[in-house]
Amino acid sequence: MATMRREIWIDRPADEVWAVVGHPAAVTKWFPQMTEVKVEGDRRIITLASGLDLVERVSVRHDLRRFQYRLEGPLPIDHHQASIDVIPDGDGRCLVVYSTDVVPHALALVLDGAVGDALDSLKQLMEAE
């Protein structure tokens, strides 16, 4: 299993960042190349700019500021689990940690690169507000 972790500091309060990250339907605001999102219960379907529909199961823990999701398809996935944690650092700053476990290995590089872009985009979005 490939395990990856990316993190980024954002100069905004954790609650503000969590309001975006913790909202399943807001992912298109900050994750590049995601053009549409549908949320039905714990099922989220994201349409990529390539036309690919990602099907996910999501879990939100507002008390921990932890967003978790499991990618179920259509990419070839034997196992996937991702967590996004928003951790406060004082009143005006927070750390966003994006962790991913995935099988097959080949998919890890693809997801990791996309996550890196997404965190950069999230920081840009939040700090511009």
Add this chain to the structure above:
Amino acid sequence: MGRKILFVTTDQQRYDSLGCTGGRVARTPVIDQLARDGVLYHRAHPPNVVCMPSRATMLTGQNVRHHGVWMNGVPLPADAPSVAQVLHDAGYATALVGKAHFEPFLDPFLRFEENRLGLDGRHGPHRGFDHLTLATHGGMGATHYAQWLREVHPGASDGYYPVLDLTTLEVNDQAGGGSGAPQVTTNPLPRELYHTDWVADRAIAWLDSLDDAADWFCWVSFPDPHHPWDPPQAEMGRVDPDDLNLPAGFPYGPADLDRVLEGKPRHWRMWWEGSLVSNYEAPAGWVPATLTADQVREVNARVHVENELIDEAVGRILRRVEARGWGADTDVVFTTDHGEFQGDFGLLFKGPYHVDALMRLPLIWRPAPSVWSSSAESVGGAEVLAPVGLVDLAPTFCAIAGVPVPEWMDGIPLPRSETEAWQQRRTRVLTEWDSRHPAGVEVHLQTLYTDGYTCTTYEPGTVHDGSEGELYDHADDPLQKVNRWDDPDYIALRDDLLADLCDHLPPRPAHQLPVQAPV
């Protein structure tokens, strides 16, 4: 009007695949004629034996450690310099038609512009090219060719072998053809829809879009003869696998192979027996020990057919260039990005193995006849034995265009004769490999070719402790079967070569660019 530049590349083509370099099967009269009219380089090496680093060097004129694309899956930075941009700024119309691969193919999030161009139906500009029409192996992916094939001939792409196994995202090991070789299938696609002819058609269309007075740089980048080996079945009558001799480098038998592998660093044997997958460029599920003589013959027959189709496609482009009245003013450069085992050492594909099968490339420069036929330095039929590198291509294009070679390029213009090569003090060429497989296996090696010797040193990695090396004396071992690394008679030479290699390796960059896809 200045000189035009037709830059023709193939993918994964061996030095010995052409008539002019000793090939005796594929008929390549067009490329052979370029060699007779120009300069044939017998020791052209790539900076790296996989696509992305090598292609990044062709575009930038920089060593791998300078442009930073250290393995497949590392995208060339968007702001990397480009010889196409230099030529564009000098007033040239610039185009790339065919396989680019400066950015990863496996890109479901569409993070890379090459893939967005294809899916959006845009044609540039990008990396200094005014126009890009992109294609790669088969009908998968986001290239213009894949989109075109799906839209205009629905279902036709199903004839191609799927390079990747979409259930695992690994390079496919599915067996096919008559011999059960990996990456082989019978492709019913008509020749006119196959990517080789499609690339030639699009290159001709772009040339036809230009004014007669235009100066132009056209990189025609054929995806073949890279695997999968699935040329149009209607063309397979050209070469009967049963008529082929086995390659000289194919082992005589188990004892011969055992002796050869015994002398090499252990990743050679580990890959052959199936206990190590060190890189993504060969099918992870394929074990080379299963390779049969019939499979080698079938793969090679298909490669020969693909090389003939490329030769004929180049001929069509050259005829169009002549018809436009540009023939006398057009320089033609033909080469490839790296080689292929094709049965040498009982192996197929490529990997961290620095031997001639992967490192020795065909390279031909046919200067514009209007310049050289009237010159005392006419080069027709020149042969250069001195080592040159793909890093020298971009500076050569600058020289052809009459623009200064930028300081950020590491190479120098190719010599037009052996005398000029020696005047340029060309005595060595370097090739490097660094890889980190998604499963965690790391391999690092650096190689010097000089004066008939190939000397490779290994850095510590997953299966190497850093003491390993390879030394081949081409004069008495042209197939590189006998590793002289620990031979007492070669120790002094080995140490001299290692010192020379260390003296000429550029420093590693301060920051290693991240790998963002397996390929």
